[in-house]
Amino acid sequence: MSDETADRPRRFRRERRANVDGGRQARHVVKVTPEEESALLAKAQHARVSVPRLLVESALAEHSETASERREFAEQLFGAFRLLSAISINVNQMAKATNATGDLPESLGVTLGEVRRVAMRIDGILQEFDAR
Secondary structure (H helix, E strand, O other): OHHHHHHOOHHHOOOOOOOOOOOOOOOOOOOHHHHHHHHHHHHHHOOOOOOHHHHHHHOOOOOOOOOOHHHHHHHHHHHHHHHHHHHHHHHHHHHHHHHOOOOOOOOOOHHHHHHHHHHHHHHHHHHHHHHO
16 A cells, blocks of 8 residues: 555545446446546546546536546645634634734734635635536
8 A cells, every 4th residue: 555545534545346246247348448447547647536437427517527537635634624623723823822912923824815715726626616
């Protein structure tokens, strides 16, 4: 297992599709050009799934997005929220220090800039999701 995969919560790791009773009996053969094969391989690698799984998910997706794309979206969103949570701890520490001393910390402007940056990142992720 790669370090990148090990760091991700279990619910976001690539896993096999669940087995079904009787197995999957139907098989479809799809012929593609070398250019199409390259594009399929790149998309599958980006989604961390096999080409057959990519094709099935894409064809059966109701809203033109696959389960892998939704998982990637959730990863991005949770990552941004974790970052916002970490920054909020710094803001709370600064507020506590300000209340105790009456002086504003020098790093307050930088921290509030980071809050804005993360909020804009979350907004961008949500806009990308709405555009789908």
